[in-house]
Amino acid sequence: MTAQSPILEVKDLETQFHTQDGTVHAVNGVSFDLNSGEFLGVVGESGSGKSVTMMSLLRLIPMPPGKIVAGQAMFEGRDLLTLELEDLRTVRGGRIGFIFQDPLTSLNPVLTIGFQIMESLHIHTKLSDEKREARAIELLQLVGIPGAKKRLESYPHELSGGMRQRVMIAMSLACSPRVIIADEPTTALDVTIQAQIIEIIRDLREKLGTAVIWITHDLGVIAGLADRVLVMYGGLIVEEAPVGELYANPQHPYTEGLLGSIPRLDQKGMQLINIKGQPPSLYQKPDSCPFAPRCPYVFDRCREENPPLLEVKMGHSTACWWDMDNQRPRYGS
Amino acid sequence: MAAKTAPTAPGANSDVLVSVKDMKKHFPIMQGVFRRQVGAVKAVDGVSFDIHRGETLGLVGESGSGKSTTGRVILQLIKATEGSVTFEGNELTAIDPEKLRKLRPRMQMVFQDPHASLNPRMTVGSIISEPLREHNQAKGDDREQRVVELLSLVGLAPKHANRYPHEFSGGQRQRIGIARAIALNPDFIVCDEPIAALDVSIQAQVVNLLENLQGVLNLTYLFISHDLSMVRHIADRVAVMYLGRIMELTTVDRLYNHPQHPYTQALLSAVPVPDPKIEAVRKRVILEGDIPSPANPPPGCPFNTRCPMAQKRCVEEVPEWRQLRTGHWVACHFAEDTPDVAAVETVEAAEDPPSHLPSAP
Numbered sequence: 001m002t003a004q005s006p007i008l009e010v011k012d013l014e015t016q017f018h019t020q021d022g023t024v025h026a027v028n029g030v031s032f033d034l035n036s037g038e039f040l041g042v043v044g045e046s047g048s049g050k051s052v053t054m055m056s057l058l059r060l061i062p063m064p065p066g067k068i069v070a071g072q073a074m075f076e077g078r079d080l081l082t083l084e085l086e087d088l089r090t091v092r093g094g095r096i097g098f099i100f101q102d103p104l105t106s107l108n109p110v111l112t113i114g115f116q117i118m119e120s121l122h123i124h125t126k127l128s129d130e131k132r133e134a135r136a137i138e139l140l141q142l143v144g145i146p147g148a149k150k151r152l153e154s155y156p157h158e159l160s161g162g163m164r165q166r167v168m169i170a171m172s173l174a175c176s177p178r179v180i181i182a183d184e185p186t187t188a189l190d191v192t193i194q195a196q197i198i199e200i201i202r203d204l205r206e207k208l209g210t211a212v213i214w215i216t217h218d219l220g221v222i223a224g225l226a227d228r229v230l231v232m233y234g235g236l237i238v239e240e241a242p243v244g245e246l247y248a249n250p251q252h253p254y255t256e257g258l259l260g261s262i263p264r265l266d267q268k269g270m271q272l273i274n275i276k277g278q279p280p281s282l283y284q285k286p287d288s289c290p291f292a293p294r295c296p297y298v299f300d301r302c303r304e305e306n307p308p309l310l311e312v313k314m315g316h317s318t319a320c321w322w323d324m325d326n327q328r329p330r331y332g333s
Numbered sequence: 334m335a336a337k338t339a340p341t342a343p344g345a346n347s348d349v350l351v352s353v354k355d356m357k358k359h360f361p362i363m364q365g366v367f368r369r370q371v372g373a374v375k376a377v378d379g380v381s382f383d384i385h386r387g388e389t390l391g392l393v394g395e396s397g398s399g400k401s402t403t404g405r406v407i408l409q410l411i412k413a414t415e416g417s418v419t420f421e422g423n424e425l426t427a428i429d430p431e432k433l434r435k436l437r438p439r440m441q442m443v444f445q446d447p448h449a450s451l452n453p454r455m456t457v458g459s460i461i462s463e464p465l466r467e468h469n470q471a472k473g474d475d476r477e478q479r480v481v482e483l484l485s486l487v488g489l490a491p492k493h494a495n496r497y498p499h500e501f502s503g504g505q506r507q508r509i510g511i512a513r514a515i516a517l518n519p520d521f522i523v524c525d526e527p528i529a530a531l532d533v534s535i536q537a538q539v540v541n542l543l544e545n546l547q548g549v550l551n552l553t554y555l556f557i558s559h560d561l562s563m564v565r566h567i568a569d570r571v572a573v574m575y576l577g578r579i580m581e582l583t584t585v586d587r588l589y590n591h592p593q594h595p596y597t598q599a600l601l602s603a604v605p606v607p608d609p610k611i612e613a614v615r616k617r618v619i620l621e622g623d624i625p626s627p628a629n630p631p632p633g634c635p636f637n638t639r640c641p642m643a644q645k646r647c648v649e650e651v652p653e654w655r656q657l658r659t660g661h662w663v664a665c666h667f668a669e670d671t672p673d674v675a676a677v678e679t680v681e682a683a684e685d686p687p688s689h690l691p692s693a694p
Contacts (some may be wrong), residue, residue, distance in 0.1 A: 052544070218533075258533060263566035265565060
């Protein structure tokens with residue numbers, strides 16, 4: 001990875017959902033950058049805010065009940081969060097592509113694959129009908145769908161799960177976006193199909209150089225894909241590091257626990273670490289560390305103040321009051 | 334802990350508790366006004382294996398491979414189309430319903446979805462004591478006492494008995510499901526994807542609980558899962574299913590270090606390892622295409638449409654289910670010729686987890 005100026009800069013993003021039971025604080029001040037051509041992995045459990053963060057960037061969350069309370073998301077010199085809806089539409093599906101988790105619910109069942117791919121070309125480009133069709137065929141070939149020309153006529157139900165996800169990838173690539181946001185794109189797929197999709201993404205990245213944000217709960221999937229990883233918990237980024245550094249030297253107790261709690265294909269006799277307790281309720285805004293009730297290193301300060309995300313080594317940031325390397329509190333408290 | 338009924342001989346690990354022979358389950362496809370049968374979904378198409386007392390047999394496979402159906406047929410929740418299932422020598426497929434009911438307490442199930450498998454209108458206490466009521470075990474105070482005991486066995490508090498399932502998180506609900514399954518002191522539990530619906534940090538809690546209970550209650554598990562890493566962790570032996578058939582069955586060590594069936598090899602190589610250094614250098618077998626439909630499986634070996642080694646014989650002849658060496662079963666004509674490679678180099682688990690971290694509950 002060559003260091004470049006970021007193409008997407010997110011600052012202090014906060015998203016809430018106002019429900020009957022109270023306000024859900026889904027994202028509580030998230031800041032990160034995405035560099036051009038970079039592969040950014042975002043890891044977290046359900047409810048950690050990883051999907052809502054990315055959906056908020058394109059204002060794809062239902063509003064109401066959702067509300068982006070604060071923040072800024074600079075992309076190509078413009079703030080996506082305050083952009084006129086008309087202009088935002090040129091970004092959605094045009095400059096930024098989105099791949100959703102479940103291709104069966106995100107494809108329209110009564111329209112052909114071809115129509116759905118060409119629809120975004122129709123909206124975002126001025127290509128002629130023939131050129132559009134040629135581009136659609138090219139895209140389907142790019143994601144390895146055999147008999148691409150014939151497949152344009154197919155309906156989503158005629159394709160298998162893996163094929164549908166390929167179509168979703170083709171659609172997201174249609175307008176040569178600078179960024180693709182993939183929200184758990186392989187979670188609904190079997191492991192051999194997941195391997196196919198990962199291979200396609202790897203291949204496409206080399207060919208096209210698109211930046212990718214890959215949201216997942218599976219630390220295994222992004223280990224071989226990402227350049228940099230964000231770990232999210234309770235609507236916050238708790239750790240951020242280059243991929244090798246994160247796995248070899250986690251600096252947040254949650255990341256450490258997570259890595260210890262998943263069994264590995266290449267290890268026998270491994271004892272799984274129990275992360276005790278449950279993920280946090282999001283009905284309150286965290287004014288202390290959200291991981292404190294489950295943390296094995298917890299001490300007084302953790303329950304009083306929420307630690308900021310600060311760089312502790314080159315490119316490696318963590319939001320924790322405890323210094324894991326030296327086994328003592330950080331920042332001389 | 335209550336005294337276990339029907340104690341089994343200690344250390345008798347090799348005796349067979351459950352035996353499945355040439356078992357098939359075909360679901361008919363009906364069509365037309367007269368609901369005529371036009372075909373069949375061959376969910377399970379001839380599987381044979383034994384489950385030994387005290388062991389955990391992992392049953393892995395992709396969706397649609399027939400692993401859940403196999404588990405359900407063993408427990409007689411659905412009837413087999415053909416073949417035999419025995420439990421301690423009792424043939425279950427042709428058993429008298431009254432006799433089957435007597436055996437039911439000894440074989441139980443933990444379901445995948447803890448949201449769907451608990452009745453939302455029943456309190457946790459009544460959910461857990463339902464099997465006791467149903468089988469007239471423990472009455473009155475004894476029953477309440479037993480519920481408290483079961484709750485503490487699965488790491489819940491006595492006060493939880495009066496609450497309703499919606500008040501619990503996914504992991505806790507799965508604990509309730511496990512408490513219900515062990516209420517009648519079973520010998521055998523089918524765990525059907527018990528952790529698939531849970532968050533990563535909760536999966537380890539539930540698996541550690543299952544392992545603990547196995548030790549304490551002397552349980553035998555059939556652990557159905559698509560998570561090959563977790564199966565390596567929990568199972569003693571593993572069976573790999575594909576399109577209604579078992580492709581390979583052997584001990585955990587042999588399966589993960591010396592898989593002989595091309596499907597097992599591809600499957601293992603597709604599982605990502607959470608370690609960037611390993612992922613960067615790993616060689617992968619990427620299978621082409623998808624699993625064929627079980628309503629219309631290919632002739633010969635079910636894997637021949639995707640197998641990198643497929644030859645003419647594979648299309649013409651169904652491979653025999655044979656023992657390659659003691660305890661290593663495989664269904665492939667060319668199992669001897671597959672390269673002997675592990676998907677990843679196995680390392681002994683590093684050290685014990687850091688001492689400051691809590692281990693098993």
